[in-house]
Each structure stands twice: as structure tokens, then as C-alpha cells.
Amino acid sequence: MPSLQYRRESGRDMLECRSCGATFPEGRATNDGWHFECPECDEGRGIGQGLRRV
DSSP states (O other): OHHHHHHHHTOSOEEEETTTOOEEEGGGGOSSSSOOBOTTTSOOBTBTTTEEEO
16 A cells, blocks of 8 residues: 555644654654554654644
């Protein structure tokens, strides 16, 4: 599924971790498209709770 992988990595939405302040593309924060966590500190989890859209 190369096309799915490309789309996930090049997500348009940027997220910011409320715990460490890191900013990253949405695709780096998820493996399945449903569960999100900060790839930098692994403490920020869930959009709206630990992560916010920038």
C-alpha cells in the first residue's frame, strides 16, 4: 500500500503536543488513523486532549 503510506506521511494537518510543545504532521502521530500520540515524548495522546491541531 505505498499510496496509503505516502498519504499518511504527507498529511496536511499539523499537530502540537500539549505536553512537550513539539509540532509535527498528523501522519507521524498515528499508525491506524484513529489513535494519536506524540512521536517525540509519547505523553500527549488523543486529539483535543494531549494533542491539538495547529
